[in-house]
Amino acid sequence: MRTETVTLPSDSPSTFRTLTRHVWGTPGARPKVYTQAGLHADEMPGPIVAHHLMTHLDAAEAKGRIAGEISVVPFANPIGLGHWIAHKPQGRQDLESLQNFNRHYPELAAIAADDLENCLTDDPVQNTALVRQAFAAALDRASVTTEIQSLRIALLKWSHDADYVLDLHCDHFAILHLYASTARPEITCLLCQSTVARLALIQDVSGGNAFDEAHTAPWAALRARFGTRHPIPPALFSTALEYRGQFDVDDATATQDAANLVTFLTGICALNGAAAPQYLDARHLPLGGAPEVFAPQGGIVTWAASVGAEVTEGQTLGHVTDPTSRIRLPFNAPVAGLLFRMELWRSCLRGQSLCQIAGETIFRSGDLMSD
Ligand SMILES: [Zn+2]
Structure with a gap:
């Protein structure tokens, strides 16, 4: 395991936030899995699941089971974590801009597509690599004028070239459910059967460009633009996993949820070994319904x-x-x-x-x- 920390450019003098990720596996190994929690900084079920998941990943590493590259960002929003008002955590909206921390991610296809106009090939594997390079270049030249923008870009720099993106959230009172696009239905099923999610809300474009959508919508947009000339695979599965309600924070539940994520990671071959999903598939229903x-x-x-x-x-x-x-x-x-x-x-x-x-x-x- 290795740990990386970046310091976000600050809007105020003498005040700096840092963003930390822990990474297991060989750099560049596939599949690359990116997991983050706490993007809404008042939601603690995800970060406690991430904590227990990391314990499982340490054990898997000790047994030589790490096959891909697995990143965990347990607190994805250091800005929001400091937002308390009168003894109550805030953390959903940035208090300076009032923007939801999980909206307004850059539209990678819009800013990278022109770079791809003359270089795509007839090989979907090569095109996947070219698209990832174009996304990385677009993020490198993204203009950043506020701390919240720098947070969004920093997270995307870690996640944009992943094969799988898991964004761990929760609701107020809720059952375990998830949001996914239509891009990789077999992975949506595997995730539901691994995590005991009861509901998968399916939508390609939900609006607002939330973190999960910011990863799948670009591949769909590039396929719409180039698909008749060049093959563009749905190379990235991303989801927002809603780990029940805000008060569903306990070690027994989180330990089981983390073990269930290990089952999923094994199912997608990020971990070596055998682990069969334990649960029935969720109901897959349209977010528009x-x-x-x-x-x-x-x-x-x-x-x-x-x-x-x-x-x-x-x-x-x-x-x-x-x-x-x-x-x-x-x-x-x-x-x-x-x-x-x-x-x-x-x-x-x-x-x-x-x-x-x-x-x-x-x-x-x-x-x-x-x-
Ligand atoms: Zn959330």
């Missing part, structure tokens, strides 16, 4: 349904009560499906998102991610 449910008024939220429940269309999920006006309004499921995430707070503002249900039918497009 997952409506949010919004508060009908401000007040106190009480729930009539639990996260993980299968709900019917029109089912009352809970109520919002305003004890001043003494008005109590229900909120109902707009579609039948799986209630996979719920808001943390028991107070709400009118119009605030309260929960989300994964259904079968696509009825929305465009910017699909809540901020």
Whole structure:
């Protein structure tokens, strides 16, 4: 194992943040797997899974089982980790720009495609290497004027040429679920069967260019531009894994989740050995079929349904009560499906998102991610 640390260029004098990754395996070995956690710095399930995963990787290294190159960035957002206000961790939005830390990644295809116009070949393997080189060159010349931009570029410099990118997050209250594109469905299945995820939300472009999308969308965009002339394979699988809710942080669960990731890493041959996935595949449903449910008024939220429940269309999920006006309004499921995430707070503002249900039918497009 080796450790690398970079210092982010700072926006303020005498204040510097560092970003650290630990790497197992021979530099340049394939498959290259990049894992990070805590990009939303108020989400601790991912970093504790990363901690236990690293213990497994140390053991695998001692037994000579590391076949690829595996990076782990356990705290991917040193800026957000310092954002506490009045005893509460923030960490989802940058307090300076108010930008979500998991949006606005550079669109690599847009800034690298012209470099590829006259050099692609008829060989998909060679083209994969050429695309990775073009992405690296684009990142090297990216203009960076703020610390949050430098964080995004620093993370992408470590991850852009990976074969697999795992971005570990969590929701407020949630079941284990993940986001993936249509690029590598067999890998999505393997990951679900390895991790006990109950739901895979599938979408090629969700909007906002989150970290996971910033890795798969460029290959799809290059295929759209060059695919009739040159073969461009879906060379990178990336996912955002949502390790349940913010309070689902305990060593027993995280140890099992880390062991399950070892099963996945073995399945993709990043680790030598045999490990069969233990679980049933998740339901694969379109992100465009997952409506949010919004508060009908401000007040106190009480729930009539639990996260993980299968709900019917029109089912009352809970109520919002305003004890001043003494008005109590229900909120109902707009579609039948799986209630996979719920808001943390028991107070709400009118119009605030309260929960989300994964259904079968696509009825929305465009910017699909809540901020
Ligand atoms: Zn997150």
